[in-house]
Amino acid sequence: MYSINVRTHARRWAAVAAATALAAGPAALTGAGPAHATGGSGSASAAVLRTGLDVALLNKTVHAPLAVSLNEVRAPGSARRAALTARLDGVDGGKPFSVLRAEAADAKATVDGGRAEASSTLAEARLHVPGLPLLSVVELEAVSSRAVCEAGRSPHASVTLPAAVTVLGKRVALTAGGPTRVAVPGVGEVRLDLSKTETTSTTAAATALRLAVSVDPLKLNVAEVEGTLTLAEAACETPEAPAAPAADGVRPQGARAERAAPSAEAGLAETGGDAVTPYVAVGAAALLAAGATAVAVSRRGRRG
Incomplete structure (x- = not known):
């Protein structure tokens, strides 16, 4: 037993x-392959409008900030809203007022492989501040900005501007000579800073138009409006280059493959194994x- x-x-x-x-x-012969960590994914962002305004009411003892944005996106994202309204306590009894209206307002940001890109476009737009519902701070036909950051290449930023815009009812030609100031008696002053672009070894940023506003509406309980309005922004950061495909397992092509095939078959015929x-x-x-x-x-x- x-x-x-x-x-x-x-x-x-x-x-x-x-x-x-x-x-x-x-598996017993080859073992496990090493793990690889990836980083530096890059970034992209865009916005059609940003406001940074301080609104003082008629008694000047109350200040209401107006910090809003239109079509602000980060990769991956896009937005196409063509209007923006806001509401402030004490302004026109708390009723909504128009900040921006446009025929088209697009913002897009993407990061794909080794390329990050952002763009912003605004067309046929009118921009208002509290207390001036009928008079536009600025009217413009079209502005756009674009930023591209691609692995292995220098980042690039660009801006497109119209030849002229209308500021507080006045037609103003846009020049590259520096800031443009427009003053209207009894209303206020607007300073326009044009087409700012900035690039580094890994980043790019573009702003089509920036307005410094100082107006005294004296309407709808608004005494003063001061601050900035930024139109058509785009920015990006370069991602790391995609990893190159592994060379292992690449089979010869064309005539080289034809020459290699008989030797493999001959080896199998001699040994009878695999x-x-x-x-x-x-x-x-x-x-x-x-x-x-x-x-x-x-x-x-x-x-x-």
Whole structure:
């Protein structure tokens, strides 16, 4: 009985050893590949309008900030709202008032592979501040900005402006000579800073138009409005370049592939085996060794 138990255990261990050797296969030889961490994903952002205004009511003891934005997006994102309204306590009884209306107002930001891009466009737009519901601070036909950051290339920023805009009812030509100031008696003053672009080795930013506003509406309970209005912004940061595809496993093409094929077939014809052959041999050897052990133990049991 003891010898039968020994033979049974020996056979079981032999089967386990053979199965383990066959199941391990190529994984036991190659091992696990290293893990790679990725970083520097890049960024992109855009906005059609940002306001940073301080609104003083007629008694000048109450100040209400107006900080709103239109179509402000970050990658991946886009927005196409063409109007913006706001509401301030104490201004026209708390009723909503128009800040911007346009025929088109688009902002888009994307990061794809090694490229980050942002753009902003505004067309046929009228911009208002509290207390001046009928008189536009600025009217313009079209402005746009664009920023592109691509791995391996210098970042780029650009701006497109019209030849002229209307500020507080006055037609003003836009020039690159510096800020343009427009003053209207009894209303106030607006200073226009044009097409600001900035680039570094990894970033780009563009602003189409920036207005510094100081007006005295004296209407709708508004005494003064001061601050800035920024139109058509775009910015980006360069992402890391995508990892190059691994060269392992690349098969030769064309004539080189045709020449390589016969040698592989010839090798198989000579040996009669393939990639699985070594593992079959290992399993067979394990079975033979286990069988020999079982026979030896059985003979000792009989002699005893």
